Amino acid sequence: MPEDLAAIHAIRSREDVTRWLYLEPATEAEVRAWIEGVIARPPEMGVARAVELRETGELVGHLTLTVTPEHRSGEIGFIFHPDHQGNGYATEAGRALIAYAFEHYDLHRVSGRLEPRNGASARVLEKLGMRREGLLIENEWVKGEWQSEAIYALLAREWAER
Numbered sequence: 001m002p003e004d005l006a007a008i009h010a011i012r013s014r015e016d017v018t019r020w021l022y023l024e025p026a027t028e029a030e031v032r033a034w035i036e037g038v039i040a041r042p043p044e045m046g047v048a049r050a051v052e053l054r055e056t057g058e059l060v061g062h063l064t065l066t067v068t069p070e071h072r073s074g075e076i077g078f079i080f081h082p083d084h085q086g087n088g089y090a091t092e093a094g095r096a097l098i099a100y101a102f103e104h105y106d107l108h109r110v111s112g113r114l115e116p117r118n119g120a121s122a123r124v125l126e127k128l129g130m131r132r133e134g135l136l137i138e139n140e141w142v143k144g145e146w147q148s149e150a151i152y153a154l155l156a157r158e159w160a161e162r
Helices: 002-012 029-041 089-104 117-129 156-161
Strands: 044-050 059-068 075-080 111-115 129-143 145-155
Touching: 002 029, 002 044, 002 059, 029 044, 044 089, 075 089, 075 156, 089 117, 089 156, 111 117, 111 156, 117 129, 145 156
Parallel strands: 075 111
Antiparallel strands: 044 059, 059 075, 111 145, 129 145
């Protein structure tokens, strides 16, 4: 993944990408530190996966799965370059990561959290079969404003029934 530094920085350094995240646009040093942290993380705590176009090998986004082993739960997150949003890549990669979460980690539940104004990400979670379980209204002060948080989730048995 260190070889992906430039491509990941090109995504994570954009204001339009980080708008609904806790993150500010990242410097190259911050992206390098994030990559090093992902590599150093014990595998039982989760994974990060880069998404590349089959035809060109271009890195267009990445996903993370953070695992809480004691609760057999995980949280999925994804970031994609705006030039490649709306093509189904997040949904396709998200399906693969959720399958991995349930099969490899034997999780009971996978969730996703987002600012509800991030409609595109909400649609991805819904396409993954997640249901909106909760809405916390203006529960956090983020980037100079009160933001809300929508919580989506999917249980292993629901995934298996699909």
